[in-house]
Each structure stands twice: as C-alpha cells, then as structure tokens.
Amino acid sequence: MDRIPILKFGHFLLVTIQVDMYDRLALNLENDLVNAVSKHEARGVLIDISAVSIVDSFMGRIIGNIATMSRIMDAETVVVGMQPAVAITLVELGLPLAGVHTALNVEKGMALLQEKIGLNAHSDAARAEEDDDDQPE
Amino acid sequence: MDRIPILKFGHFLLVTIQVDMYDRLALNLENDLVNAVSKHEARGVLIDISAVSIVDSFMGRIIGNIATMSRIMDAETVVVGMQPAVAITLVELGLPLAGVHTALNVEKGMALLQEKIGLNAHSDAARAEEDDDDQPE
Numbered sequence: 001m002d003r004i005p006i007l008k009f010g011h012f013l014l015v016t017i018q019v020d021m022y023d024r025l026a027l028n029l030e031n032d033l034v035n036a037v038s039k040h041e042a043r044g045v046l047i048d049i050s051a052v053s054i055v056d057s058f059m060g061r062i063i064g065n066i067a068t069m070s071r072i073m074d075a076e077t078v079v080v081g082m083q084p085a086v087a088i089t090l091v092e093l094g095l096p097l098a099g100v101h102t103a104l105n106v107e108k109g110m111a112l113l114q115e116k117i118g119l120n121a122h123s124d125a126a127r128a129e130e131d132d133d134d135q136p137e
Numbered sequence: 138m139d140r141i142p143i144l145k146f147g148h149f150l151l152v153t154i155q156v157d158m159y160d161r162l163a164l165n166l167e168n169d170l171v172n173a174v175s176k177h178e179a180r181g182v183l184i185d186i187s188a189v190s191i192v193d194s195f196m197g198r199i200i201g202n203i204a205t206m207s208r209i210m211d212a213e214t215v216v217v218g219m220q221p222a223v224a225i226t227l228v229e230l231g232l233p234l235a236g237v238h239t240a241l242n243v244e245k246g247m248a249l250l251q252e253k254i255g256l257n258a259h260s261d262a263a264r265a266e267e268d269d270d271d272q273p274e
Contacts, residue, residue: 005153005188005218007243014243016142016153051142081142106144106151 004029006036011043012113013075014106018051026062033066037073044113045070048106050081060095067100076101076116080109141166143173148180149250150212151243155188163199170203174210181250182207185243187218197232204237213238213253217246 002024007014013036015029033045047063049055067077078101090097101116103109139161144151150173152166170182184200186192204214215238227234238253240246 003188004155005185007151007153007185007187009243009247014144016144016155018141018153018155048142048144050144051140106146110146 002028003032006032008036008040008042009110011041011117012046012110013037013040013042013044014046014048016048016051020054021059021062023058026058030062030066030069034069034073037070037075042075043117045075045077046106046109046113047077047079048081048109049079049086050083050105052086053083055086055089055093057093057095060090060093060097063100064095064097067097071099076113078103078109078112080104080106139165140169143169145173145177145179146247148178148254149183149247150174150177150179150181151183151185153185153188157191158196158199160195163195167199167203167206171206171210174207174212179212180254182212182214183243183246183250184214184216185218185246186216186223187220187242189223190220192223192226192230194230194232197227197230197234200237201232201234204234208236213250215240215246215249217241217243 004015004017004019004025013033015033019025021029036042037045045066047066049063052059063079067079070077079097080103082102101109101112103112141152141154141156141162150170152170156162158166173179174182182203184203186200189196200216204216207214216234217240219239238246238249240249
C-alpha cells in the first residue's frame with residue numbers, strides 16, 4: 001500500500017493512520033493531504049493515530065510537517081486518539097508537537113475543529129464590526 | 138497490527154480498511170464492531186474500502202457477515218469507496234454483496250445512513266400515527 005486514504009467530511013478531512021509510516025508512505029500522505037486541502041477547500045484536518053502504538057522521530061516530524069503545511073493553507077490540524085505510550089515517547093524524543101492541536105477522540109477533535117473555525121469566523125466578524133465602529137458616522 | 142480502529146461519529150461508526158484482511162484481523166474486526174455497536178448504541182456502520190484494490194471471497198464474506206451482524210443489532214451497514222475493479226471482482230466471484238448498502242464516498246454514505254435512520258424513524262412514527270387513527274375516537 002502506497003497511499004493512506006483521505007476521507008472528506010464537509011469542511012474537514014480525516015486520515016486514519018493504521019500502519020507504520022515508512023518514508024514513501026509519509027511523503028505521499030503529506031503530498032496527498034496538501035492537495036486534498038486545496039481541492040476540497042478544507043478548513044480542518046483530523047489525523048487519527050489510535051492504531052499507532054510505536055512512534056519515532058520520523059513520524060513525529062511528519063505530523064509536525066502536515067500541521068505546518070495545513071496552517072499555511074488556512075486549515076487547522078488536530079491529532080486524535082494518541083495512546084499514552086506514544087505521548088510519553090514523543091516527549092522523551094524531544095518532540096512535544098508544538099503547534100499541533102490534540103483531542104482524545106475523533107468526536108472531540110471534530111468539536112475542537114468546529115470551535116476553532118467558528119471562533120475564527122466569529123473573531124473575523126467581530127473585527128469587521130469593530131472596524132465598522134471605527135468608521136466616522 | 139491486530140486491530141483496525143473503529144471511529145465513533147455520533148450515532149455512526151466508521152471503519153477504514155487499509156490493509157489486507159487476513160483471518161485474524163477480520164475476525165477481530167467483526168468482534169470489535171459488534172461490541173462497538175452494542176457499547177455506543179450505534180445506528181449505522183460505515184466501512185470505507187477505498188484503499189482496497191484487491192478483494193477475494195474471504196473479504197467479500199467478511200463484509201457480508203458484518204452487515205448481517207449489524208442488522209441483527211439494529212444498525213445499517215454502508216460500504217463506501219469501492220474501486221471499480223473491486224466491484225468487477227466481487228461480481229465475478231459470485232458475491233454481489235446482497236443486503237449491503239453501498240455509496241460512492243463517505244459523505245454520500247453518511248447521507249444514506251441518515252436517510253435510512255430518518256426513514257425508519259419516520260415510518261415508525263407514521264405507523265404509530267396510523268395505529269392512533271385506528272383507535273376509536
């Protein structure tokens with residue numbers, strides 16, 4: 001298998017990582033995800049790693065890369081379902097996944113994404129309103 | 138990997154099959170899914186097979202089994218993302234997946250499930266209403 005399927009849910013993309021991320025698979029995933037964000041105008045990316053029990057610095061870096069790429073494309077990334085052992089390993093490896101949002105499971109991750117997008121939309125609207133207030137009447 | 142993760146979305150469960158279904162994995166999936174339907178009181182099961190490019194009679198039977206088990210537990214099963222080659226192979230193998238609903242992608246599958254559950258709820262309500270009408274006034 002050379003590709004991990006990317007599922008579309010409304011404004012979000014969902015990826016379930018079930019296998020070890022060897023180099024080619026990871027590079028394909030990065031590439032496919034960025035293209036999918038662009039194609040579907042996605043606002044959020046959910047990465048489920050509940051099936052991942054072993055993590056290394058390569059996989060940590062890949063997740064960080066995906067989050068950074070998505071942010072540049074105006075999409076938030078939430079990593080869900082992390083096993084405790086994986087969290088321990090990531091911190092011990094010195095990879096605290098800075099800038100990556102996390103949630104306990106897919107439902108909570110989806111809620112977090114909706115909140116983030118809602119908040120952004122709200123703050124944009126609030127900012128626009130404030131700008132209006134600044135205008136001379 | 139001995140388990141395929143089962144993701145919960147509201148009343149639905151989502152399973153993405155990305156690897157070859159050898160015996161043990163398939164039996165674990167059947168078992169886990171039936172338990173998850175019971176535990177989460179799920180009304181629908183979505184099985185995404187967009188990453189499956191090769192299918193055999195074993196996998197065809199497993200999908201049929203899951204659908205039958207789910208139906209007994211009052212949950213509908215929708216298989217989504219089937220590749221054309223897989224559909225051809227299934228029919229040539231004499232496994233037309235009778236009783237399994239299918240949809241082109243996850244979004245359409247989710248809509249189909251919602252419609253099915255809505256319809257059932259509606260027909261239950263309609264039946265209840267008709268029953269009411271039968272009552273002497």
